[in-house]
Amino acid sequence: MMNDMTRVERTVDSKAIKIAANNVQVHYGDTHAIKDVNVEIEDKTVTAFIGPSGCGKSTFLRCLNRMNDTIDICRVTGDILLDGEDIYDKRVDPVQLRAKVGMVFQKPNPFPKSIYDNVAYGPRIHGLAKNKAELDEIVEKSLRRGAIWDEVKDRLDAPGTGLSGGQQQRLCIARAVATEPEVLLMDEPCSALDPIATAQVEELIDDLRKRYSVVIVTHSMQQAARVSQKTAFFHLGNLVEFGETGQIFTNPEDPRTESYITGRIG
Amino acid sequence: MTDISQSPGASSAAKPKGSLFDKDARTKRRNAAEGRFKLYGIAAIGIGLLMLIVLVTNIVTAGTGAFQQSFLELNVELKEDKLDKKGNRNIEDIKKVSTFGYAPLIASALESEVQKLGIQTDLKPKEMGKILSKAAQAELRNYVIANPDEIGKTVSFRFLVNSRVDGYMKGRVTRESIANDKSISVAQLDVVDQLRDSGVLYKAFNPDFIFGSDASDQRPEAAGIGVSMLGSLFMMFVVLALALPIGVAASIYLEEFAPQNRLTDIIEVNISNLAAVPSIVFGILGLAVFINYMHLPTSAPLVGGLVLTLMTLPTIIISTRASLKAVPPSIRDAALGVGASKMQSVFHHVLPLAAPGILTGTIIGLAQALGETAPLLLIGMVGFIASNPPDGIVAGFLSPNSAMPAQIYEWSKRADPAFYERAWGGIIILLIFLVTMNTIAVILRRRFERRW
Numbered sequence: 001m002m003n004d005m006t007r008v009e010r011t012v013d014s015k016a017i018k019i020a021a022n023n024v025q026v027h028y029g030d031t032h033a034i035k036d037v038n039v040e041i042e043d044k045t046v047t048a049f050i051g052p053s054g055c056g057k058s059t060f061l062r063c064l065n066r067m068n069d070t071i072d073i074c075r076v077t078g079d080i081l082l083d084g085e086d087i088y089d090k091r092v093d094p095v096q097l098r099a100k101v102g103m104v105f106q107k108p109n110p111f112p113k114s115i116y117d118n119v120a121y122g123p124r125i126h127g128l129a130k131n132k133a134e135l136d137e138i139v140e141k142s143l144r145r146g147a148i149w150d151e152v153k154d155r156l157d158a159p160g161t162g163l164s165g166g167q168q169q170r171l172c173i174a175r176a177v178a179t180e181p182e183v184l185l186m187d188e189p190c191s192a193l194d195p196i197a198t199a200q201v202e203e204l205i206d207d208l209r210k211r212y213s214v215v216i217v218t219h220s221m222q223q224a225a226r227v228s229q230k231t232a233f234f235h236l237g238n239l240v241e242f243g244e245t246g247q248i249f250t251n252p253e254d255p256r257t258e259s260y261i262t263g264r265i266g
Numbered sequence: 267m268t269d270i271s272q273s274p275g276a277s278s279a280a281k282p283k284g285s286l287f288d289k290d291a292r293t294k295r296r297n298a299a300e301g302r303f304k305l306y307g308i309a310a311i312g313i314g315l316l317m318l319i320v321l322v323t324n325i326v327t328a329g330t331g332a333f334q335q336s337f338l339e340l341n342v343e344l345k346e347d348k349l350d351k352k353g354n355r356n357i358e359d360i361k362k363v364s365t366f367g368y369a370p371l372i373a374s375a376l377e378s379e380v381q382k383l384g385i386q387t388d389l390k391p392k393e394m395g396k397i398l399s400k401a402a403q404a405e406l407r408n409y410v411i412a413n414p415d416e417i418g419k420t421v422s423f424r425f426l427v428n429s430r431v432d433g434y435m436k437g438r439v440t441r442e443s444i445a446n447d448k449s450i451s452v453a454q455l456d457v458v459d460q461l462r463d464s465g466v467l468y469k470a471f472n473p474d475f476i477f478g479s480d481a482s483d484q485r486p487e488a489a490g491i492g493v494s495m496l497g498s499l500f501m502m503f504v505v506l507a508l509a510l511p512i513g514v515a516a517s518i519y520l521e522e523f524a525p526q527n528r529l530t531d532i533i534e535v536n537i538s539n540l541a542a543v544p545s546i547v548f549g550i551l552g553l554a555v556f557i558n559y560m561h562l563p564t565s566a567p568l569v570g571g572l573v574l575t576l577m578t579l580p581t582i583i584i585s586t587r588a589s590l591k592a593v594p595p596s597i598r599d600a601a602l603g604v605g606a607s608k609m610q611s612v613f614h615h616v617l618p619l620a621a622p623g624i625l626t627g628t629i630i631g632l633a634q635a636l637g638e639t640a641p642l643l644l645i646g647m648v649g650f651i652a653s654n655p656p657d658g659i660v661a662g663f664l665s666p667n668s669a670m671p672a673q674i675y676e677w678s679k680r681a682d683p684a685f686y687e688r689a690w691g692g693i694i695i696l697l698i699f700l701v702t703m704n705t706i707a708v709i710l711r712r713r714f715e716r717r718w
Contacts, residue, residue, distance in 0.1 A: 067603070070598070072525060072526050095607045098603060098604070099605030102603065103599075105599055107596055109597060109600040111597065111601075112597075121604060121614070122604035125605065125606055125610055125614075126605060172600070176603065179604055
């Protein structure tokens with residue numbers, strides 16, 4: 001019922017729907033981790049998933065690019081449509097899907113290779129560059145989009161693991177955008193970063209919104225309020241409330257959302 | 267106000283129970299327990315080190331003798347009328363002269379040397395000839411066949427001496443200890459003494475021990491470990507070429523691709539159990555499958571290598587899986603996240619990070635296989651006298667040979683104490699190989715270890 005209401009609210013929005021999830025259920029063995037989630041993620045918008053630990057927001061995020069496929073006991077039912085195509089269809093190759101739906105993880109995880117190779121890896125395996133010059137161009141463009149170019153342009157051969165935490169995370173973002181995805185999923189991208197690095201990454205997320213649909217999972221409600229236009233509140237595997245960020249934080253409809261935002265549950 | 271003025275008094279009432287400078291009984295007991303534990307540790311390591319030192323000293327003192335050999339230098343006249351009656355230097359004709367034909371030449375050379383040096387002895391020439399090794403004639407014959415142009419000339423030749431004489435030179439054999447020995451007499455030792463004093467009988471480094479072939483029971487002085495070293499080498503080729511790719515492929519499949527179900531669990535448990543199976547069982551398996559069923563040649567390094575491959579595989583699989591497991595999952599996620607396929611993520615990212623561990627495991631497995639004797643027992647590589655070096659690469663794999671540990675075992679079984687010395691010498695060479703391989707393993711691990 002609640003989802004119907006949020007849907008009515010968003011009919012005023014003119015932006016296209018990028019990902020639509022209908023009746024998504026996720027089971028980990030016997031655990032019912034995600035219960036009947038319906039959500040529509042818009043293009044060129046930052047959507048934040050908030051909720052207490054273990055509420056299933058990361059699990060749901062990982063469903064959006066089928067990263068849960070790597071976990072044997074995980075079972076996903078329901079439809080998730082990317083541009084109207086069901087990503088769990090038998091004909092879909094998850095590898096191709098993940099090139100379209102990039103992902104940035106909680107802990108910065110650059111490959112133990114040079115900065116250049118970190119960014120160039122995706123374009124290389126997808127054959128996005130015909131020659132070295134094109135690849136150089138992609139690497140530079142991606143590092144600029146990751147807002148880290150100026151810091152690393154003189155040491156592209158240095159190992160990516162030698163950068164600071166915040167730089168590593170921005171490198172990972174640059175690596176994710178290098179494959180020209182349409183959606184960027186971010187799983188608590190700032191949880192391992194200090195406030196300054198967090199501010200840089202948040203600024204970057206706002207900038208990325210011009211090109212991509214960004215979905216971010218965060219524990220910080222201030223961060224959700226700062227960077228997102230839409231917010232979804234998860235609780236115990238349910239999507240409790242979904243709507244405009246301003247609406248959720250100032251005038252939540254569900255008492256559970258209000259309790260969480262005011263710090264009474266979590 | 268009164269409350270405030272009283273408060274310092276109140277806090278002094280809650281005074282600490284004891285000074286920090288005095289240890290209470292509990293702390294003392296805990297410290298004593300910790301001290302005892304450290305002592306146990308030091309004692310354990312100390313005993314281990316002591317044993318190691320005893321072992322190494324023992325091996326070195328007993329084995330170094332094998333690297334030295336006593337030689338007698340004689341001027342031999344290679345008489346043409348004896349060695350090449352037709353005088354046309356035809357190699358086939360020269361080969362017709364057996365070792366018996368060379369015996370008189372050596373005997374007369376020894377006799378003239380003794381006369382030249384003015385050594386007084388009652389020994390008959392034939393008995394005096396027993397100073398020399400039984401291999402002496404064969405040595406000279408091989409030399410002549412290799413250099414037919416020397417026939418007719420007088421050449422200076424270095425002969426091996428009998429193992430008893432060699433033992434006397436090295437101090438293993440004494441005049442007292444030969445009382446019941448039929449192979450040598452005191453009179454012969456008198457001659458030996460005088461030959462040594464005049465410098466024609468001397469000890470020198472013996473490369474033939476390292477590069478030469480095994481010899482029969484009667485001539486330990488001629489035995490070397492070289493041919494069985496080749497046998498070991500060919501076996502290691504087989505083990506490396508089979509165990510590394512099969513083992514690594516199996517572990518990658520089991521670790522990264524195989525579904526987690528009962529079947530893989532059973533396979534996993536069985537691989538761990540295989541690593542603990544006594545190696546002789548693999549020998550029986552090799553005998554049954556490779557020799558009796560597939561009719562591969564007996565005593566061949568190829569079969570030995572196949573058996574050792576079976577034995578090494580579990581070791582390689584276990585260590586490879588452990589090093590694949592040690593690669594953080596975040597690297598796999600990162601690769602999958604940018605759209606790499608499972609195989610790309612494994613081969614581009616996981617495998618390079620696991621490589622040092624895989625290499626170390628492989629080298630340790632190879633070293634284990636190199637030192638293995640028991641499985642070779644059943645396929646006939648123990649007890650075979652490796653008297654001829656293999657003739658080419660194919661023969662190296664297929665013709666009968668021995669292996670270093672098998673050769674050592676063989677020598678240690680033989681009666682002559684000179685073989686005992688050679689067994690220890692062989693152990694030194696084997697240990698040098700093992701230490702070298704383990705050092706390479708450590709260097710490789712240090713070199714390729716990458717931090718993430």
